[in-house]
Structures are given as C-alpha cells and as structure tokens.
Amino acid sequence: MLNSTITIIDPLLFNAINRLTENQSEVILLFYFYGFNDREIAELNHMSVSGIWYQRQMAIKEMRRYLEEKHYE
Numbered sequence: 001m002l003n004s005t006i007t008i009i010d011p012l013l014f015n016a017i018n019r020l021t022e023n024q025s026e027v028i029l030l031f032y033f034y035g036f037n038d039r040e041i042a043e044l045n046h047m048s049v050s051g052i053w054y055q056r057q058m059a060i061k062e063m064r065r066y067l068e069e070k071h072y073e
Contacts, residue, residue: 006033012070016063024059027052 006029008014017025023045030036030044038052045052 012067015070016066019066020059020062024055024062027055028059028063031056 008017017028020028026045027041030041031038036044038049038056041047042049042052047055
C-alpha cells in the first residue's frame with residue numbers, strides 16, 4: 001500500500017477493519033481514508049472496478065456485522 005501511517009483512534013473501528021481480509025482492509029483504507037475512487041484502487045490492485053466495488057461492499061457488510069455485534073454485548 002502507500003508508504004504512510006493511518007491512526008485509527010476508535011478501538012471498535014480499528015478492530016472492525018483489522019478483522020477484514022488484507023485485500024478488503026486495503027480497499028477500505030484507500031477508499032475512505034485516502035480518498036481513492038474504485039477505478040484508482042482497481043488500477044493499483046490490477047483488478048476490475050466491479051471487483052473493487054464488490055470487495056468494498058463485502059467489507060462494509062462484515063464491518064457492520066461486527067460493529068452491531070459489539071454494540072449489543
């Protein structure tokens with residue numbers, strides 16, 4: 001990925017991202033923290049734009065599931 005550091009101070013968000021696959025977490029970080037769009041991420045990863053979109057949607061779904069589970073504990 002890019003040679004920079006991202007600090008996530010919310011422990012729940014950090015854990016939600018950390019639980020994702022390496023590819024999914026990279027897509028989430030590039031999209032939401034670095035401001036890349038799906039086309040730019042696709043070019044970096046040598047994937048299709050639809051593949052990146054799908055990875056992002058699955059990552060969001062997994063993060064939502066984790067955060068909802070932790071919210072109710």
